[in-house]
Amino acid sequence: MSDExxxxxxxxxxxxxYDGRDFSGWARQPxxxxxxxxxxxxxxxxxxxxxxxxxxxxxxxxxxxxxxxxQVAHVDLPEEVWxxxxxxxxxxxxxxxxxxxxxxxxxxxxxxxxxxxxxxWRRYAYRVTDNVGGVDPLLRGHVLWHDWELDVEAMNxxxxxxxxxxxxxxxxKKREGATTIRTLQELSWVRGDDGIVTATVRADAFCxxxxxxxxxxxxxVGDGHRGAEWPGKVLAAAVRDSSVHVVKPHGLTLxxxxxxxxxxxxxxxxxxxxxxxxxxxSAGGPGGCC
Numbered sequence: 001m002s003d004e005x006x007x008x009x010x011x012x013x014x015x016x017x018y019d020g021r022d023f024s025g026w027a028r029q030p031x032x033x034x035x036x037x038x039x040x041x042x043x044x045x046x047x048x049x050x051x052x053x054x055x056x057x058x059x060x061x062x063x064x065x066x067x068x069x070x071q072v073a074h075v076d077l078p079e080e081v082w083x084x085x086x087x088x089x090x091x092x093x094x095x096x097x098x099x100x101x102x103x104x105x106x107x108x109x110x111x112x113x114x115x116x117x118x119x120x121w122r123r124y125a126y127r128v129t130d131n132v133g134g135v136d137p138l139l140r141g142h143v144l145w146h147d148w149e150l151d152v153e154a155m156n157x158x159x160x161x162x163x164x165x166x167x168x169x170x171x172x173k174k175r176e177g178a179t180t181i182r183t184l185q186e187l188s189w190v191r192g193d194d195g196i197v198t199a200t201v202r203a204d205a206f207c208x209x210x211x212x213x214x215x216x217x218x219x220x221v222g223d224g225h226r227g228a229e230w231p232g233k234v235l236a237a238a239v240r241d242s243s244v245h246v247v248k249p250h251g252l253t254l255x256x257x258x259x260x261x262x263x264x265x266x267x268x269x270x271x272x273x274x275x276x277x278x279x280x281x282s283a284g285g286p287g288g289c290c
Contacts, residue, residue: 003114011076012075012109013106013113014103017071018068018100019067019141021065023065040101040103044093057075066254067142115257118260122258124201125255128251130195149223152189155218155222156188159218163185169238170239171235171244187202189222211252217245
């Protein structure tokens, strides 16, 4: 499968952020549900005065209620549309988009770029507080309240066993034809001066509900309900475990998406589409989303 842009079109990269609380996720949905993709595509159609909708491709499709600070998408625009609007597109989108979604950068993408398949990692943060008084009202839409004191050291010890390439079936909502093999590059917990405990979770890609399931399991370790070895044992079982709680979405934010050097974009895109298996496992389909 090639990432060559069709003749007459220009691939444009969009860097954006949004507050997910009032969205039914990223992906456009029927029945008038409000989504990030829908808002941006509608705005693009309006400001370019086009009679068609230009479809967006995103680095990571977020679920309902999940936020993004460093989301990346691309759109293929006709050359004449890009030539006419490129200098004023960012300002016009700012005037048309609702206040809970912002595009910060609009630029012609380098050759071989694909917002989804060229990415080499996605970094999420999950924020939680164990403050006995609850969550600061000004942060309630972005921080989970956990009504048990958390041991960050124990959570970091448990996280270490989850790093590397594994089948994360125990922590994912299985989708037909999709693999659950992922490479977890970082999973760490830090308590800030404000008492908020932040998990940093970085991987080459994520399957559905993976971050929120990992966080749910590790909170059980942090509050003493499970031992530090338990999340690793769940992972090794490689089957969905009903005792793993999927935490609420509002504490989760997509912080950043990483890409290789421009000359490696096309090769990375091709590699990301390959079927992934572990030794001795059967093949699955292309990866899902978080």
